[in-house]
Amino acid sequence: MTAGTITRRLNAQATDFNTQLDQLLSWESVSDATINQRVLDIIDNVRSRGDAALIDYTRQFDGLNVAQMSDLILPRERLELALTRITAEQRTALETAAQRVRQYHEKQVQDSWRYTEANGTVLGQQVTPLDRAGLYVPGGKASYPSSVLMNAIPAKVAGVPEVVMVVPTPRGEINELVLAAAAIAGVDRVFTIGGAQAVAALAYGTESVPPVDKIVGPGNIYVATAKRHVFGKVGIDMIAGPSEILVICDGKTDPDWIAMDLFSQAEHDEDAQSILLSPDADFLDQVEASMQRLLPTLEREEIARISLRERGALIHVADMAQAVAVANRIAPEHLELSVENPEELLPQIRHAGAIFMGRYTAEALGDYCAGPNHVLPTSGTARFSSPLGVYDFQKRSSIIYCSPEGASELGKVASVLARGESLTAHARSAEYRIKAD
Amino acid sequence: MTAGTITRRLNAQATDFNTQLDQLLSWESVSDATINQRVLDIIDNVRSRGDAALIDYTRQFDGLNVAQMSDLILPRERLELALTRITAEQRTALETAAQRVRQYHEKQVQDSWRYTEANGTVLGQQVTPLDRAGLYVPGGKASYPSSVLMNAIPAKVAGVPEVVMVVPTPRGEINELVLAAAAIAGVDRVFTIGGAQAVAALAYGTESVPPVDKIVGPGNIYVATAKRHVFGKVGIDMIAGPSEILVICDGKTDPDWIAMDLFSQAEHDEDAQSILLSPDADFLDQVEASMQRLLPTLEREEIARISLRERGALIHVADMAQAVAVANRIAPEHLELSVENPEELLPQIRHAGAIFMGRYTAEALGDYCAGPNHVLPTSGTARFSSPLGVYDFQKRSSIIYCSPEGASELGKVASVLARGESLTAHARSAEYRIKAD
Numbered sequence: 001m002t003a004g005t006i007t008r009r010l011n012a013q014a015t016d017f018n019t020q021l022d023q024l025l026s027w028e029s030v031s032d033a034t035i036n037q038r039v040l041d042i043i044d045n046v047r048s049r050g051d052a053a054l055i056d057y058t059r060q061f062d063g064l065n066v067a068q069m070s071d072l073i074l075p076r077e078r079l080e081l082a083l084t085r086i087t088a089e090q091r092t093a094l095e096t097a098a099q100r101v102r103q104y105h106e107k108q109v110q111d112s113w114r115y116t117e118a119n120g121t122v123l124g125q126q127v128t129p130l131d132r133a134g135l136y137v138p139g140g141k142a143s144y145p146s147s148v149l150m151n152a153i154p155a156k157v158a159g160v161p162e163v164v165m166v167v168p169t170p171r172g173e174i175n176e177l178v179l180a181a182a183a184i185a186g187v188d189r190v191f192t193i194g195g196a197q198a199v200a201a202l203a204y205g206t207e208s209v210p211p212v213d214k215i216v217g218p219g220n221i222y223v224a225t226a227k228r229h230v231f232g233k234v235g236i237d238m239i240a241g242p243s244e245i246l247v248i249c250d251g252k253t254d255p256d257w258i259a260m261d262l263f264s265q266a267e268h269d270e271d272a273q274s275i276l277l278s279p280d281a282d283f284l285d286q287v288e289a290s291m292q293r294l295l296p297t298l299e300r301e302e303i304a305r306i307s308l309r310e311r312g313a314l315i316h317v318a319d320m321a322q323a324v325a326v327a328n329r330i331a332p333e334h335l336e337l338s339v340e341n342p343e344e345l346l347p348q349i350r351h352a353g354a355i356f357m358g359r360y361t362a363e364a365l366g367d368y369c370a371g372p373n374h375v376l377p378t379s380g381t382a383r384f385s386s387p388l389g390v391y392d393f394q395k396r397s398s399i400i401y402c403s404p405e406g407a408s409e410l411g412k413v414a415s416v417l418a419r420g421e422s423l424t425a426h427a428r429s430a431e432y433r434i435k436a437d
Numbered sequence: 438m439t440a441g442t443i444t445r446r447l448n449a450q451a452t453d454f455n456t457q458l459d460q461l462l463s464w465e466s467v468s469d470a471t472i473n474q475r476v477l478d479i480i481d482n483v484r485s486r487g488d489a490a491l492i493d494y495t496r497q498f499d500g501l502n503v504a505q506m507s508d509l510i511l512p513r514e515r516l517e518l519a520l521t522r523i524t525a526e527q528r529t530a531l532e533t534a535a536q537r538v539r540q541y542h543e544k545q546v547q548d549s550w551r552y553t554e555a556n557g558t559v560l561g562q563q564v565t566p567l568d569r570a571g572l573y574v575p576g577g578k579a580s581y582p583s584s585v586l587m588n589a590i591p592a593k594v595a596g597v598p599e600v601v602m603v604v605p606t607p608r609g610e611i612n613e614l615v616l617a618a619a620a621i622a623g624v625d626r627v628f629t630i631g632g633a634q635a636v637a638a639l640a641y642g643t644e645s646v647p648p649v650d651k652i653v654g655p656g657n658i659y660v661a662t663a664k665r666h667v668f669g670k671v672g673i674d675m676i677a678g679p680s681e682i683l684v685i686c687d688g689k690t691d692p693d694w695i696a697m698d699l700f701s702q703a704e705h706d707e708d709a710q711s712i713l714l715s716p717d718a719d720f721l722d723q724v725e726a727s728m729q730r731l732l733p734t735l736e737r738e739e740i741a742r743i744s745l746r747e748r749g750a751l752i753h754v755a756d757m758a759q760a761v762a763v764a765n766r767i768a769p770e771h772l773e774l775s776v777e778n779p780e781e782l783l784p785q786i787r788h789a790g791a792i793f794m795g796r797y798t799a800e801a802l803g804d805y806c807a808g809p810n811h812v813l814p815t816s817g818t819a820r821f822s823s824p825l826g827v828y829d830f831q832k833r834s835s836i837i838y839c840s841p842e843g844a845s846e847l848g849k850v851a852s853v854l855a856r857g858e859s860l861t862a863h864a865r866s867a868e869y870r871i872k873a874d
Contacts, residue, residue, distance in 0.1 A: 086857075093853035104560055107552070113544060122794075123541055123808050128787055130821055144858050177857050213821040232676060235821035239669060257869050263862035299861045342838065350565055354835035357559075360844035360870050361837050364863040368851040371560050372835035384567055384650040384672035386833040396823040398791035398809035400798050401779065407797035414805040416530035420523075420614050421581050424736045425700040426801040432694050433797050 006291045006305070007312035009284065012277075012322050024313055025330060027241055027271075027379050032221075039225045043200040050206035057197040062139070062170045064192075069208045074179070074190040082179035090177065097369035098149050098184045104371030105157045108390035114399060121406030124399035129159035132210060133393055134202035134234075135187065136217035137178060139168035139194050145181035146367060150374045151217050151388065152185035158393035163187050164212055166202060168194025194219075199226035203234045216375070216388065237388055241379035242271035242311075245363055246332035246352075248323045249287075250339040251280030253359045259290035261336060264364050266304035266312065273311040275330070277323045284314045324348045331382040334363045351382045407433040443728045443742070444749035446721065449714070449759050461750055462767060464678055464708075464816050469658075476662045480637040487643035494634040499576070499607045501629075506645045511616070511627040519616035527614065534806035535586050535621045541808030542594045545827035551836060558843030561836035566596035569647060570830055571639035571671075572624065573654035574615060576605035576631050582618035583804060587811045588654050588825065589622035595830035600624050601649055603639060605631020631656075636663035640671045653812070653825065674825055678816035679708035679748075682800055683769035683789075685760045686724075687776040688717030690796045696727035698773060701801050703741035703749060710748040712767070714760045721751045761785045768819040771800045788819045844870040 010020055045053045051069040058064050058072060066072060083091060114124025133155040137148055148165070155163050165182055167175075169192045182190060191209055193201065199219075205211030214235035215227060227236045245265040249258055262274035278284055291308070298304055317323045324345060327335060331351035339345065342357035349355060353376030356363050367374045375388035402410060411430040418427035447457055482490045488506040495501050495509060503509060520528060551561025570592040574585055585602070592600050602619055604612075606629045619627060628646055630638065636656075642648030651672035652664060664673045682702035686695055699711035715721055728745070735741055754760045761782060764772060768788035776782065779794035786792060790813030793800050804811045812825035839847060848867040855864035 089853055090857055093850045093857075096850050097854060107550060108562070115544070121807075125545070125809075126783070126786075126792070131787065141859075146854055146858065232816075232818070235818075254869070257866070260862060260866040260869060264860070264866040267860060267862040299859065304862065346563070346836075349563075349834065350568065351832075352834045354837065355563070357836065357838035360841050361839040362844070362848070362851075362866045362870055364851050364855060364867040365839060365844065365847045365870075366835070366837050367863060368854045368867075369847050370558075370837045370839070372562075372837060376835075377832075379669075381669070381672075382832065382834070384832060387835050389833070391828070395788075395814075395819065395821060396826070397786065397789045397819070398803070398813075398824050399783075399794065400791065400803050400807045400809060401794035402798040402802060402807070404797050407799070407802065410802045410806050411799070413530045413533050414799075414801050416526055417534060417583055417805045418801060420527055420530075421583065422578075422736070423701070423704060425697060425704040425741065426804060429694070429697040429701040429799045430801040430805075432691070432697060433799055433802075 007308040010315045012317040039196045042196040046200035047204045051208050062168050072192050079179050079183035082176045085176045086180050100371040101153045105154050105390050119405040120403030122401040126397045130213040132162045132212045133160045134212035134215040135165045136219050137167040139170050143175045143178050145177040148181035149185050152187050154390045155393045156186045158390045160393050165190045166193050166198040196222045196226035203230035243268045244273035245334040247276045247336040249278045251283035253338045255286040255290040258287050266307040267300040270306040272307045275313045277315045277317050279317050279319050281316050331380045333376045333378045353377045353382045408435040444745040447752045449754040476633045479633040483637035484641050488645050499605050509629050516616050516620035519613045522613045523617050537808040538590045542591050542827050556842040557840030559838040563834045567650040569599045569649045570597045571649035571652040572602040573656050574604040576607050580612045580615050582614040585618035586622050589624050591827045592830045593623045595827045597830050602627045603630050603635040633659045633663035640667035680705045681710035682771040684713045684773040686715045688720035690775045692723040692727040695724050703744040704737040707743040709744045712750045714752045714754050716754050716756050718753050768817045770813045770815045790814045790819045845872040
């Protein structure tokens with residue numbers, strides 16, 4: 001990069017572009033042996049000492065003077081109280097967002113189904129909600145009320161009877177917007193604990209914290225490491241990498257808009273990634289000029305500057321076909337199709353967490369209130385995973401109900417295959433149900 | 438246990454029953470530091486040396502005299518050849534099973550959807566298949582053709598263009614039934630590699646093995662450990678524990694049938710778990726007598742005997758309500774409701790991988806040919822996870838397409854919430870789209 005530029009410029013037609021792109025995208029979360037051992041110790045301690053361990057860790061890590069576990073429990077009334085401590089405008093915005101998120105997610109509910117075969121055999125799938133879900137909410141600066149809505153509402157729409165939230169309150173700092181969001185989203189219980197100890201408590205339960213079936217929500221490296229370790233004992237959501245946006249623009253959107261869309265990712269943290277693809281080289285210059293002018297006006301200028309310098313790019317593509325090819329290669333978390341006719345491109349997009357279509361659909365709208373979830377697959381995992389959704393809080397049981405005739409027919413097939421696998425008790429169990437001809 | 442008995446007898450009304458049940462169910466896969474390091478080394482080696490590493494490991498672990506990578510590739514024609522090397526009866530059985538599995542799984546296909554709001558804003562979900570799936574098939578004795586069908590067919594039904602299978606052939610041992618099943622299931626490419634090296638190759642790709650997006654299928658501790666490590670780079674299915682069956686019987690099914698159903702789990706391996714619940718104590722005696730008589734007639738008697746002794750149980754329950762409560766606590770992989778009216782119990786079953794209803798529905802029918810998948814959540818993970826299905830090979834992208842009016846309305850809400858989170862670039866990006874009143 002030349003001095004004074006905000007971010008790198010690449011050309012997708014360069015011979016070494018694929019290598020450059022790989023370097024730009026490369027990201028592997030550091031698995032530090034020390035952190036790993038520290039987390040394992042915390043989990044063991046919470047499993048063996050329960051509440052006492054939670055109290056100790058909360059004193060130690062959150063600087064809270066806690067005497068007993070009841071000091072770490074926020075009753076539902078405290079959440080309701082938060083609703084009176086935020087502004088009316090904020091409350092309306094949260095309620096509007098919640099209502100839209102609920103409406104969208106209701107479309108994701110999966111129903112049980114079954115069908116009956118000619119001989120009376122019934123096959124189907126029974127869909128049921130989890131019994132209890134745990135929601136991790138970070139404390140301090142990364143404590144986002146929007147994340148409370150996005151994580152808790154799908155669970156409630158799925159029909160999960162009990163949603164338990166944990167949120168650390170370092171030095172007693174309570175975020176009223178977060179509690180208000182919890183009240184609106186229907187969170188049932190809140191514990192003011194955090195870190196690996198909160199994850200361990202949710203996974204294994206303590207005297208006060210009920211064990212949950214699945215833990216969702218973002219967190220720091222300790223939280224992510226703990227989630228990895230309890231995976232299998234409970235379900236977890238994807239372990240998120242840094243947030244990213246890929247904008248494809250035909251060069252006809254206001255360059256200030258595009259610059260601000262890129263900033264809205266870059267301001268998240270220094271590792272966030274903002275990339276713009278356009279076939280119009282002049283437009284890339286215009287966006288860069290906008291960025292030069294607007295960057296100094298950002299509250300989070302320093303974070304955005306580092307993110308753009310280290311991980312951002314403006315990429316010149318030959319045409320829209322190449323833009324789509326690069327997008328599919330990246331499999332971005334957020335994809336903006338800031339073009340005249342985004343419907344034309346949509347069928348060609350194979351991998352993306354969320355697709356923001358047209359010039360008016362700023363990614364920020366999806367972050368807060370459009371309706372779809374803002375918990376999305378990062379770091380190329382959109383190749384094989386989906387936004388957080390109601391389906392993450394439902395599970396399926398297969399249903400098989402054979403009629404005597406069905407069991408007899410299927411028994412013959414099963415017998416041949418089981419014997420082919422030398423599993424003769426399987427075969428004999430099936431053969432008992434074969435009718436004598 | 439008294440000497441001479443086959444398995445333990447418990448009473449669900451005993452005061453210490455919960456503790457006994459916990460002990461019976463307790464199972465944690467051993468995470469051995471040596472295996473872990475060995476697997477990490479193998480992954481690193483395959484990432485850096487590609488095919489050459491695969492050739493070395495296959496020589497070393499599978500005792501194969503391999504000269505070049507092409508010796509480890511089975512073309513589609515070789516799979517077709519296998520169809521001529523199995524019996525006509527076996528081929529028909531495989532084809533019948535495949536057709537039934539395909540028919541059931543077609544019901545699981547999820548479609549894209551969208552809806553339009555009053556102001557023209559469009560919201561939706563685009564569902565697409567993975568680009569490429571990898572299927573691990575164990576070699577030697579645990580090489581099951583039925584697993585090939587159960588893993589490959591959902592991927593193909595989902596529309597995955599390329600399904601790549603790996604199967605080790607220790608000392609050149611090729612299982613023709615496995616290759617025939619691959620041909621029938623529509624597997625596209627087969628590599629005769631196995632172990633952690635095969636998982637690494639599928640996750641990262643080599644000169645010959647294409648990188649996949651998701652790896653499914655069972656394997657030994659090296660395979661399971663490798664899957665855990667590549668999770669995040671690719672998707673994986675659940676890491677399976679030992680297989681289990683829970684039978685609830687009202688005491689009116691032929692005790693020989695129930696004994697053989699329990700054996701069909703127990704013969705899998707020494708860690709497999711077979712449990713029977715009945716309110717009829719005499720029936721438990723009858724089943725035990727059947728087991729005493731039939732166990733010596735099993736080909737896999739020794740495995741079943743150890744499994745039943747170490748992990749099996751016949752449990753006397755007070756009534757059906759208690760049976761259901763115990764079943765929900767166990768969240769079994771396989772649940773047989775061997776009762777007169779299983780429909781009555783079904784709505785009360787909250788957690789189970791697959792539910793086999795009525796006296797005729799032997800679990801073995803589901804293992805091979807009923808239609809539903811036999812890859813099911815084990816070790817209580819049915820509390821939060823589902824059978825392998827088409828949904829494991831599809832992913833979703835959220836769609837947001839705001840009209841100018843929609844963007845303006847949503848922009849106001851997003852602005853309030855973003856400013857509440859001190860993310861002002863988010864707010865400004867949304868505010869650009871607000872119309873002047």
